[in-house]
Structure formats: structure tokens, C-alpha cells
Amino acid sequence: MPAADPQPLPLTHLKGIGPKTVEKLARLEIHSVQDILFHLPLRYQDRTRLTPIGSLRPGDQSVIEGEVELVQVKQGRRRSLLVRLADGSGALFLRFFHFSPAQQHNLVPGARLRCFGEVRPGPASLEIIHPEYRRVQPGQIEAVEESLTPIYPTTEGMHQLSWRDLTDKALTLLDSGQLCLPEHLPQPIRQRFDLPSLGEALGFIHRPPPQTPLALLEGGDFPARRRLVLEELLAHQLSLRQLRQHQRSQLAPALAGDGRLCQGLLAGLAFSLTGAQRRVSSEIGRDLAQPVPMLRLVQGDVGSGKTLVAALAALQAVEAGAQAALMAPTELLAEQHQRNLSGWLGPLGVRVGYLSSRAKGAERKERLAALASGELQLIIGTHALFQQEVRFHALGLVIVDEQHRFGVHQRLALHEKGSGDGRVPHQLVMTATPIPRTLAMTAYADLDISVIDELPPGRTPVNTVALPDSRRAEVIQRVERACMNGRQAYWVCTLIEESEALQCQAAEQTAAELSEALSDLRIGLVHGRLKPSEKEAMMLAFKNAELDLLVATTVIEVGVDVPNASLMIIENPERLGLAQLHQLRGRVGRGSVESHCLLLYKAPLSENARARLEVMRETNDGFHIARRDLELRGPGEVLGSRQTGAVRMRIADLVQDDALVPQAQQLADELLREHPQAAQPLIARWVGQRLDYGRV
Known part of the structure; x- marks a missing residue:
């Protein structure tokens, strides 16, 4: 039976560590001598030989x-x-x-x-x-390093020499038996995977022998690394299963519904659902009918029809006498959802409301009262939905769109607005950013995952070209030709600065320049600083073909559907991640006409930016793009900074080690079945206090 970790050895046990060093190490969540050994090198240097x-x-x-x-x-x-x-x-x-x-x-x-x-x-x-x-003294032979030199992640005031000194001291205590690190991986598992002991693996990783090739250490598969990677991935899987178990132990309202409203919606549509939409809708429907909370992530590429699937889920909740809430990350997207859902659900007699932080005074008071009384059956809004004074009559379903844009605590706040009788609402989270399988299995192992992997018929692939900014005049002529032929175009301005004011200024300047160069075209402008009514009026004018060209910031990334728009120009695409570029490009190609996306970059491009633009030219497949995004930017960037705690690994690399993720999943099941007492010590060792990231 695996033993629990012994009492942690305080850092001050090591000679030379005082309060200031303890403070610095605490910034990296290092609180004991054992923690030092799990602070693993990023890379290595070969200082074992003199080079002429x-x-x-x-x-x-x-x-x-x-x-x-x-x-x-x-x-x-x-x-x-x-x-x-x-x-x-x-x-x-x-x-x-x-x-x-x-x-x-x-x-x-x-x-x-x-x-x-x-x-x-x-x-x-x-x-x-x-x-x-x-x-060095002339004539004196100086020894070189005996092992490859590790380079550690660090914090201000901690130099590499200090790290090497700390790890030397900790390894000495481990070797002498004064520091105990129990084995939590059961012997049968270690034998099956031919893994070294924990002490051997840590010794090798911290002080690799000089004959070990650097290339192997920095990108290879060898027993010591495999031992630690598998244990870390296993700990993450176990922690997410623990969360899932906690969530599944709660009660939720069983929302069976009679199908009356859902059938009414489908009968009124001018098109049929795709096979993928039908499959995902039935998965959601089965979940909602259970008295345990649904926790389902729906992934679907741009334009795959996730909103309609969400509408069917909301109708099932309403049929069962419950309320549904749909939360979107921006007002533009929330407004678009409100228009679409009101158009679909209003004729069925469902009362749909909208709540944003801009709603004030009597209007806000009236909206909140209608929600608290149950008069409003579906509420759509931004983060304003989880403010303290928002009360629901019987919240049964929470739908979160573009979930990676919200912090975990924001989603949790909405989740906790249940009916107040000890039951929690079902949760449906949606994303148009396809998440690579490996990442989904690691970051979202506590959720059931549905994939809408089919686009509605009539969507045409977008032809993508990358051009240097020096050909701007040519691009402007191309926009003019397309618009004169009855098509519409987007011109997207991006800035690396986070400042919304600067982004708006750049868009205003571009709109002025294009108005001068293209005086025969009707040009509109949309950015984050416009009032919602102004934004909506501009988007509506573009949708109704009263405008030829829409100049915009990345606020149009999600939620705008204009089938006649067949050309998009994206300025400075090198500043955006692949997922965001793919989202933006998804605004065109929504009709049956051939569509084009021109990526207007500033030369010279870095190698990474060149690789990103190449991927955009090669494919329209969101899942392939997501895999490449993961390779080029890493999991923290792909999921969004607020999610990174979920996949902050010490040694595992979700690209390099993707083959081990399914094995870690199987091992988690086996461990819980045959060695359940090993689970908690493994979670404590590798995940520690980071479980709150998954509490949604």
C-alpha cells in the first residue's frame, strides 16, 4: 500500500536558506525540501568538456x-x-x-x-x-562539470547557481535517506511500463550523466522522463476525476421536457439539422433528463451551428418548467444571440430577455424582477448575469458561449445561482475554437465532450492568401472590384496593444484612408467603443447590404453572419494566434459564393509567424489548425490565459507526450479501481492547491 508523503522537510533545514530565500521560493509554490526536487529543469547545457x-x-x-x-x-x-x-x-x-x-x-x-x-x-x-x-591558475588543471548543467525556471533574485546549490543539497539528503519520497505508483504499473524508481528518475533529471545526448534530454523519450511525465499526467487525470465525482454527487433538476417546443422550432426552420447537430442534441437531451448535473463541452468549428443546438437545449429546460441562461463574452455576441434566439423562440411563446451591464435604472429593475418571478424563461447576457443582485426563479440550465474567454470564478458564480433548494443547474459550455484531443483530454477530463464535426451544406471553403503590406494598393483595388460586383467585404484592424482606445483609433484612421481611396463605396466602422445601439445599427446595415465595406477591430471575431460577405482583409495577422485568425476568417464563406481572406502582414516575419500564416493558407479545418496552434503556442495560449492553471505542467508536454495521455486516462481508472489509496497522495504531489481551476 503506497504511503502518504511524510511531513514536509522545511526549507530552512538546508544550510544557507534564510527568510528572504524562503520568500522568493514561495513565489514558485516551493515550501519544502521535497518541493525543490519537483521543481524540474527547463533545459540543459553541456559543460562537461573543454572545446578548442x-x-x-x-x-x-x-x-x-x-x-x-x-x-x-x-x-x-x-x-x-x-x-x-x-x-x-x-x-x-x-x-x-x-x-x-x-x-x-x-x-x-x-x-x-x-x-x-x-x-x-x-x-x-x-x-x-x-x-x-x-x-584559473596557469598550469593548474581545473575539473569540468561531471553532469550536464540544468537550467531551472526561476524568479527574481534566484540565480541558476543558487538553484544548482539547492538541488545538490536536496539530492544529497535523498541519497543519504534523510529525505523520504514514497512511491505512489504501484509496483505492477512500474514494471509494466519499465519505469525507474522515483528517486532514480529525479536524480537523472536533475543531474543527467555527461554521456546523455542533449537532443535526447530536450526532446526525447527516456525512462526517467517517462516515469515523471506519466506520473504527472496521471495526477492531473485523477484530480479531474475527483472534481467530476464531486460534481456528479450533486443534485440537478431532471429536465425531461415533452418535446413540444423543440418540435415547433424544428418545424419552423427553412433547413434541416446536420447529422452532427442531431447527434449532439440527443446527447444533451439525455443529460438534461437526469437528476445529476450535466457538464458538457460542445466543440464545433466556425459556422457548424452550435447556437441552434443551444436553443434546443434551452427549449427542453423551458418545457420542463425551468429557466435557462446564456452567457456570452462580448456584448456584440450576446446581442447577436438575443436577435437569433428571439427570432426562433419568440413565435413559440417563449419569453426571452437580455441583460448587459449597460442596462440601468427602471429598465434594469424591470428585467431583474421578470427574471426573479420566472416571467422571463431565457435570459441572454454578458458577465452582467452573475452580478449579485441577479436572482432566478428556477435556473435549470446555464449555457456559456466561447467558454475559454471567461475566468473559472465567473462561470462558477453563474453556476451557483441555482434554485436554492440544494440543486445546481445543468451546464453546457460551447466553443468555436476546436480543442486538440490531447488538450481536451487533459484540461477538460471533468467534462463530457461533444463535437459538431460537420458543416451545413452550401458552405464554401475560404481561399486564403498572405501578402506583404507593400502590396496594400493592390489589395485596396481588389476590395473595390469585389464590392462593385455586388459583394461585401470586411477590413479587420488588429493591434498588439491591449488598449481598446488605440485599436479604435487605428480602425478609425483606416476607415478614413479607405473612404478617401474608395469614394464610390459605402463604408462602415465598428469598434469596441461604440454604443451597443450604434454597433447594432452598423452591423444591421452591413447585413442588409446597405454598406459595401465594414472596417472593424477584432470585435467581429464571433457572432456576425452575413452570407453576402465574400472577402476579408486582416491587417497584421502575424500578431494574432491561429485560433483567432480562423475565427475571423469564419465570418466569410457563409454563402455559396467563392470567398477569399487576404492576410496583409508587415515584413519581415519571424519564423513562428511565417509558420502560422502558412497553416492558414494550407487548411480551413479548425481541428487541424487547433493542433498546429497547440504545437506553435502551447496549451496556456490555446486555452486562454485564465485557463492555464488547468494545464500548468512541470515536465509533461501535451504536444510531445500526446501518446501518453490516453495511457494516463486508463491508468487513472485502474488506480481508482485497484489502488484507490494512491490517488490523493499523487494529486497532492503534482497538482497541490490548483484544484480550484476545475471547480466548474
């Missing part, structure tokens, strides 16, 4: 030793101290931009130096900028 200067190549990170031949202070745009170092096989320069008189005094011709750093091409020869160095 003559054999160095740009990009090498090497240890060199030589004699100082020349020292000079070079004046220029930036003053620098140049030190020429030679070893008989060749020579290079050490360059220091920040240097003191004491350093100049120490670095003198004839001095012998041992240095480490990255070799770069310089104006006269190869050079190393700000190397680590120390003086």
Missing part, C-alpha cells in the same frame, strides 16, 4: 579556456569592453556591455580564463557576449 576555440561554430554553447591577449574599451553606439582570448587553436572576443572598473582590473593580458557562453558571429571574429567566466 578553433573548432567553435556560431550557435555553439561551449566551455573554453584560454589566455587574455588584448583588452580594450570600444566606443560606439554602445560602449563595450572587448577581451581577446586565445588557446593555440584559435582566438575569439569576449564582449561585455555592462562592466565595472574591478572587472577591467581583473581582465588583463596574460590572465587565464575558463568561460561558458553562446558563440555568435562578431564584426571581426566569433565572440561571446557576457560569458560566465572565472580566472
